[in-house]
Amino acid sequence: MFIYQFDFDEWPSTHEDDNTYIRAYNGSLFEIRSQYRNIFTEPRFELPDENLAQEVSSTKMYKISYKLNILQFVNEYIEQPDPEKPLQKQKFVNKHISLIDHCTASPELNLFISSALVHVLDFKWKEYAVKFHSIGCLMHFCYMGLLFVYIYEVYIKFNLENKLLMDIILCCGLLYPLFYEFYQLKRYGARVYFTDLNNFNDAAYVFAGITNLFSQ
């Protein structure tokens, strides 16, 4: 019931591309009919002009199935102001409610089988999480690589000429997790931050790394 399948005359019904695309839509369900180009903004999703003679193409065409996931309305979201009311401000609906947090806290693992929730997770992963975790992972691998070089140079080859420079570079490698920890502290507040034991582990990793470099 949280997935609304529709087929409007105004939206193209076939395309040569058979991939699945997920897009965000923050508007009324009853206005989506006229929002095709605002949702699919890329040139490849351009609406064919019926007035122009179309070239006969031999490419295989696929039927498009449009689905709108409504489950996100229980999450925190921004209600856009009415363009006709300039004094109206953006309104936060369901403040501080996270569907994913509630799902992870729930003992019902079957929740994660539901297609509506799988779509939400898929969208969040592709749109936000994959970039964020890729950067985090890349920074971590860079730091580990630098650490290997540092250990090889300082402890195996006893080359102490560039030790200070390598200390500073290693510290720079810890800047990303350090900023991330401060960001979490600022966003969630000290009370929430320090009640999660994993945060102590993360903070210890950063500060122990920095202390260790300059204490030798």
Added chain:
Amino acid sequence: MVHAMQSINYLKVDPSNFVFFNFAGPKKLLQISQSFWKMTKAGPETDYESIFSLRVNDITLRELLLFQSLYVCGTQTDILNMVKDQPDPRVFFKTFLELDGTNMVTILSFDSRAMKVLLDEEMSHYFTPEYPLFYKSKIQKTDNKDKFFYRSAIDMAIENNQLTAAACIIHYITEFQNNYVSSYLFQNNLIKLMDR
């Protein structure tokens, strides 16, 4: 006809919806629709898309007496016995304007046992998936008779801590009322349900 009767506005899923009263035929229908621009060769044309419909029934004297009896029942067991005694449960599924556009099954959602009897699989041949059974209801406030509040049967079941009733309603919705309009019934209570 397009009616501007504001007392039924609570049935709208979105403020931009229209309420249609199709009361001329043998089936009295209350339709919630959405207007949109349809492009034709002659130019843009207004068209309406039905979101959901309710079948409004005329109340009979027998039904009126039954509802009156339910209201004077002293205990929930008396209500349950009356529900079980009815030869045809459809009387509880009918929408009446006398009940402010709601039905008895929604009103009885505060009692798990009654909901279990009414929404049992054995009753499935009495269900009409064409018309939704559960939707937002208008309920008069007990302390101020001029004021109303709007709640669904799920909200009432959760409010009264009747999780079995809520489970029965959700089961009915997923089996017989599984469309995007029903998702609006969970807008304010899905998180509460997940926490319980």
